[in-house]
Amino acid sequence: MRVRILNEDGLARYQDFLIKLGQGVRSPAPLELLKSSKFCDDLPLEIDVASKFFAKRLEFGEYLSERLKPLGQDQLQEKAWAAVYDWLALFYFDQICPPDRDGKRNVGELPRYLISGQRERSDQDYYRHLVAEPYLIYRRHGNAARLLLHNPLNIRGDYVEQISGRQEWIRAKGVVEALTRLYYDEKLSAPKEGGQSKDRPGNLRRFTALLGQISMTYDLLPMSGKQICDLLPAEFNGWLGTRQ
Numbered sequence: 001m002r003v004r005i006l007n008e009d010g011l012a013r014y015q016d017f018l019i020k021l022g023q024g025v026r027s028p029a030p031l032e033l034l035k036s037s038k039f040c041d042d043l044p045l046e047i048d049v050a051s052k053f054f055a056k057r058l059e060f061g062e063y064l065s066e067r068l069k070p071l072g073q074d075q076l077q078e079k080a081w082a083a084v085y086d087w088l089a090l091f092y093f094d095q096i097c098p099p100d101r102d103g104k105r106n107v108g109e110l111p112r113y114l115i116s117g118q119r120e121r122s123d124q125d126y127y128r129h130l131v132a133e134p135y136l137i138y139r140r141h142g143n144a145a146r147l148l149l150h151n152p153l154n155i156r157g158d159y160v161e162q163i164s165g166r167q168e169w170i171r172a173k174g175v176v177e178a179l180t181r182l183y184y185d186e187k188l189s190a191p192k193e194g195g196q197s198k199d200r201p202g203n204l205r206r207f208t209a210l211l212g213q214i215s216m217t218y219d220l221l222p223m224s225g226k227q228i229c230d231l232l233p234a235e236f237n238g239w240l241g242t243r244q
Helices: 008-022 057-068 078-091 132-145 158-164 173-183 204-214 225-230 234-240
Strands: 004-006 040-042
Touching: 004 008, 004 078, 008 078, 057 132, 132 158, 132 173, 158 173, 158 204, 173 204, 173 225, 173 234
Parallel strands: none
Antiparallel strands: 004 040
């Protein structure tokens, strides 16, 4: 389907649908909005996306990065980009908010599906949106973000939640690389067991606590993942496969 921009009427209808879902109303996604000139405006160039299944957010981010590549960031205003992400959220709604066997959807917070509803959008709003976040992370970090984007489309996951609130962290390639070096099992193509445990030495929360200290002394943006890992204490050696 041709990607479009939800206009004010389209966004209002989409938001009304989300609010009703949150109130327990069981209703199919209003996909008819996606094609209608009454509810959408055209992009400055033609971009198509396919209705296909994505096993992980990494695959989703890679696909969107490829499809949206012709559309440079400077070709649309920020408000229009938000409405594009919301159009895509509606298009892939059954994956980012799948119904259970009874047809009920666990909606949660509206910003997961709707950026345009925010009066004042911040960078953090984009990193809560279930379409914008994997797209922006993959566009910046590529396959290095395989730990952050290992979940299904409807689940953000603890790893990305722990760092996306700090823009200097989520944008730093070295931080993303360090997380992957520490907590991603390359052989299993999955997170290492125990990385999110609160009791195990060198866990994720311990890493983010130390990262806050490191960032007070070092500029994280130019650092590599290895440089960041080299600053970590011995409790992280087991995660890196080195001796204590």
